[in-house]
Amino acid sequence: MTADPIEELAADEVLGPVIDEHGPVTIEPAEDLYERLVVSLIRQQVSMDAAAAIRERLFEAVEVSPEAMIEADHADLHDAGLSEAKADYVKSAASAFRTREWDRDTFADMGDDAVRAELTDIHGIGPWTADMFLMFGLGREDVFPVGDLGIRKGMDRLFDADMTRAEMTDAAERWRPYRSYASLYLWRAVEG
Secondary structure (H helix, E strand, O other): OOOOOHHHHOOOOOOOOHHHHHHHOOOOOOOHHHHHHHHHHHHEEEEEOHHHHHHHHHHHHHOOOHHHHHHHOHHHHHHHHOOEEEEEEEEEEEEEEEHOOOOOHHOOOOOOOOOOOOOOOOOOOOOHHHHHHHHHHHHOOOOOOOOOHHHHHHHHHHHHHOOOOOHHHHHHHHHHOOOOHHHHHHHHHHHH
16 A cells, blocks of 8 residues: 555644645646646746746647647747747757657656656756656656745745755655655745
């Protein structure tokens, strides 16, 4: 019988009160991996509100599939709110999905670091986007996206300290092998 991640984390003196306040969360793999990657690319370095607006416009303007995105006109992508760089990123990701024949089976037997290496080889996909893909695309349970601003704010709030990335990573070891769940609670801690 596998342990329940929420029950395990609820016993933690730092995270327990956040879990009590916000209740259970889930980590589930996305139905469509390319679509999920596009959402992460949209969310790079913009507010959640801006990302939601761009996502809505993009998903209305074009079919979000590798094949359709490769064929999409840059003007349509710009009209939906993508910058020139992000239009290139979603097209690069689409090409990778098509030429490398990426699907769920591609990543199933790969460890997190191997997935990160595969993804960050693509123009526009950095460590943060790879971590979001691991968590929200593949549903991996033990990802700690230390480069995320919300994670840093959550760690600072819960530990009442201005921590370096190395210190945050060390502190998050206490939540292994459920750091993805812990990350969701760190975001909840700052979102209210």
